[in-house]
Amino acid sequence: MCVPVVRNPSYDVAMAPLIELRGLTVEIPTPAGWIRPVDDVSFVLETGESLGLVGESGSGKSMLALALMGLLPPGAKVRGEAWFSGANASSASRVNLLALGEREKIAVRGRDIAMIFQEPMTALNPVMRVGAQIAEAIRAHEPGISREEIHRRVLAALERAAVPEPAVRARQYPHQLSGGLRQRAMIAMALAGNDESAPRENGAGGKPRLLIADEPTTALDVTVQKQILELLAQLRRDLGLALLFITHDLGVVAQVADRIAVSYAGRIVETGPSREVLARPRHPYTAGLLRASPQLVRHKLEPIPGAVPALTALPPGCAFEPRCALRVPECAAAMPELRDAGPGHTARCILV
């Protein structure tokens, strides 16, 4: 099921994708008027699959993640559907994440869908020991759990994130850890609900099925980034996690993603298998990003002229038209639909 726009949702549980977005749109009020950081986004993410969501600042990629987690800022309006299969606490085979009540949202968040962020220092509480924070995350979903069991689970979570000397680290504060270890501690906390050996009753505990990672390595040194990417790959294999990896870095996405969705000014402009999209991009923006990316081999960088348009002042037609070297007059008339650009490959460009 690689077709990005699915008109009829599949109700066969065995076949249903883990996540199926249909026309997801997020609108946010700003002093300059309503903006639409996520605009009519549709894609599917299969169980265990890794999707790289690529875009520059202002492309709406983080807002999409927050919408799935039910963490949008107050006043935000959401439209569309986000079907999720495999909610541990739900008897329904599929739930629409956007239609959940607050209690159900809390049950899903952190247990079925875990999220890690770019800067662990802002996600971790600076005045609380690392172990206590992980314990809090476990207790939030399993209130009746014993002290001994929590202690065991905290150490298991740190071990799973390959934190050396977990018992020592659990007693430390975030500022005592290096950037890489903080990121590992956050991964441990995000996946703390995942314990195969934990006793389970009426939907307590259970496995996260999806990890959303928002620029998790952007603030890290390149050698530490490599270790964190290897850890995420290992967790995917061991836990059967699907991964929604948000990044601006095409090199990183080439390494972690089975498929790529390229976002520009709130819209998906190209999707497809990552090797295919990066080797043979069909949207001029994707091609331009690749030509503008510095690589180890010196090549003539070809910058994209201009800047990403402000969401308050989008052009009437294709949002990339003002910066596009290949534009023709029709491009300014209307936003093109995603078009078929090869097997499992689509691009939002009239030249395709």
Place this chain on the structure above:
Amino acid sequence: MLAPLLEARNLKKTFSAPGGAFAIGAASGVPAVDGVSLELAAGETLAIVGESGSGKTTLARMLLRLIEPDSGELLVEGRDFLAARGSQLRALRREMQMVFQDPFASLDPRMRVGSIVGEPLEIHEPNLARAARRARVVEVLRAVGLAEDALARYPHEFSGGQRQRIGIARALVLRPRLVVADEPVSALDVSVGAQILELLQNLQRDFALTYLLISHSLPVVAQLATRIAVMQGGRIVETGAASQILNAPAHPYTQSLIAAIPALPAS
């Protein structure tokens, strides 16, 4: 033979950790820069590459005397930079300017672009007439790709890439010979960062500039550098021609840095 534009000999700097309420143990005594020697020839681009904590930013600031080294020598065309005082120091300083990483933090939000870019002229050429100063500012704004109407506007009216252009214009308005660029594109989007790298290349040609580029990113460095020095733990562990460092790194640390870079598939 001409003396190098800038020469550092055995520079050292140790920051003492002030013992405060939050001091844990005796953390002082670890040198940030531990005996660095380097030469910078006119017209070249030397890149100092290292991860966080390697000492590359401390080294760059010492080379401009924004931080005083504990020991070592610093020579500008053979003249003792560390001993320079008063008008002699000012004369040397205007030859060396800095471009900063964060175009949002490095520009005064309450100043108009004309004043931001013209300020170094007010300090170093106080006798310059207003009209002449304005002409110099407009000229340098044009050189970095900004129109004259930028003069009366404030930094917040510009995008990140344009703000970095303003920072570069301020650095160039005194016509320095050496520009130290500390992570000049790491806060920018890829498509905009490439614009700034291209601009730096063109300005080097047009203004006969020597660059000292500080960066954590070997791919960025690969676009500009003629020579690369790799820093780790306050020391230079490997230095050589850019092509040699990138294609045949000799030091295990350089090798591990290169191996960690996620590569794009060949098209």
